[in-house]
Structures are given as structure tokens and as C-alpha cells.
Amino acid sequence: MFGQNLEVQLNSARTEDTTVVWKSFHDSITLIVLSSEEGISELRLERLLQMVFGAMVLFVGLEELTNIRNVERVKKELRASYHLIDSFLGDSELIGDLTQCVDCVIPPDGSLLQEALSGFAEAVGTAFVSLVVSGRVVAATEGWWQLGTPEAVLLPWLVGSLPQQAARDYPVYLPHGSPTVPHRLLTLTLLPGLELCLLCGPHPPLSQLYPQLLERWWQPLLDPLRACLPLGNRVLPDGFPLHKDILGLLLLHMELKRCLFTVEPLGDKEPSPEQRRHHLRNFYTLVTETHFSPEPGPLEKTEDAVQGEQLPRACYLVLGSEEPDTGLHLVALQLGHRQLLLLLCPQSPTHGLRNLATHTLHALTPLL
16 A cells, blocks of 8 residues: 555565465455465465455445445455355365366266257256356356356356255356346256256246256256266266376366366375375466466467567476485476376376377367
């Protein structure tokens, strides 16, 4: 605040053991985050603040936050967003808060589910329908995929963070698409952990959807739906060919704003899933801040521009490498609109990292 009076913008500060980042939104709300995690990046904390403000708008609406007439009332209304905000601060299995891309899974029978989803959306009269398992999108209509950031990330995350219920009817504002006029978020549990989500206006009423339409469209697909349940953590369909050295992967499609993120591709090995997520999140932050551009550039650049920028295409990192064959390997590869980050076991030879990453990216490309 002192700097603002002198027309100086200060975005962050560091003490011996704490990083402080703050951001003002619409000259009305200032959010401040403090972290004592060693070496935490400012990019990660800035994106956390953007997600938190998006969650506030989701529940309260932008009008309430930019024209505050009664502070106590706004504070009371914001309590509804606390559960979602707390889930950003915990050790989530999702990564959309950091990548700003939608966490997805790849179902074995994707075309069947997509066809049913489109038919169901037409029957209920809304363009915005998705299937969500553990906060990740299994399939969605074209309208749902066109949702902007941050609601495209926030809505599945919200559904995944809520306690199990057979059905819900939530009023929500869309921070990008409709920040001042609420929509209805309807959720219907098809199987425990697998939910059907709809964004709509005043119609249809929840009672109209349940159970007649559900039985008609989804009863015949019980087996393909059940096959989606294990994908919550694994993300990729059973039997997908991955190299045995891969302990975790993050695939991003920067143009579509979708990602695949798993640290459980192949059974139980050290380190723990929590540590693997931590390593991959930190590595993503490192390569985004120092090597790869956070936004994909146009593919048809002039030769001079490409030569001037010299954009990196790959990089790798070895963790804890004091002893030979003891350090975990991390490799990142960028090709067009796709980025692939892999966490590999210490035995994986360093000279083969780029080859392995290239082969894995080609195998994953048809999926995303």
C-alpha cells in the first residue's frame, strides 16, 4: 500500500523463511498468500491467488465483490467458498490449479460415452454437460469444452471436492463467461465417484432429470461407466503401453487447455504418490518459469523470429544425484501445442531420457 501511493507496484516479498505474494482484483479485493515451503515459486502462488478469486466469484458473483456495500454480508456469503479454497491449499491429486488446464481422464469407451452425453444434452436442452470422476473430466459436450478459464477448471474441481450426494442444484457464477448472472450447476451421481454435471438456466427442474432420463440414457452404459471409476488416479486406460521407468507424467495441450496427470501409472514403487506429485508440480513450475513459454505461440512464426527467440524444446533434471543411480530423473519435452513432463526412476539412463520422452509423447498424442 505504501508503494502504491508512490506509483510503485510491488507484487511479492521474501523473508528468511517465508514467501509473500499479493494481488489486487478489480481495485476492490486484495488477496495475500504466505508460504513457508522452501523454494516455492511466485508463479505457483500467483496462480493460487487467481484460483481463489475465481472461487469467490463462482459463489458470490463479481458484482458483490467489486461494489461492496455491506462487508459483513459479503464475508458471510463467502463462507460457501471456503471448502473449495481449502482444497487448493491441501495436497490435491489434481494439477489444474497450477497449469490452468482441465484435468482429464481417458476412458476405454470414450466414443460411446460421448454419444450418450450428446444425446442426453439434447434431450434436456442444454449445451453444457460433462461426466466427472474424482474431479477429472471423462467426457464433455462441445459447449462445456468452450467454457473459459477459470470456470473450466473450477467446476470439475468443485464437484470432486464435495461430499457424495445423489443430486445437487447449485447456483454458480462463471468468473469468465457470466460473472454477474448466476447459472444452475446440476449434478447427478451415476455411480459412487462418477457424476453427471449440467450447466443450465431456470429449466429443466432437477425432478425432470431424475430418474426417467437417467435410466433411458445411462442404464445401458453401466459397464463403460464402471470402467471409468479406476481412472480417477490412473487417468490412462488399463493396458496402455507405458515404459516401466515412468513414475509419473503430466501431458498438457496448451491450445485446448486440457491435461493428463498421474503419479500411479505402474504399481507401487518409491517414492510415495505425494512425493511424486510434489516433484512434478515443482518441475512444471521450473520449466514454465525458466524454459518454456507459459502461453503457446503461433506455429507459423517467421524464420527470423524463431532464430531470435531460440525457444528450448527439451530439458531434464536429476534430483538427489550425489550417488550414481540414486537420483530421480525429470524430463520435459515441448512439441507444438503439447508439453510432456515425466518423472523417471533413478535406473533410467540419462542419455535415453529424450528418446523415451519423445516415444511417450507420440504414444499419448492421439489421446489428447
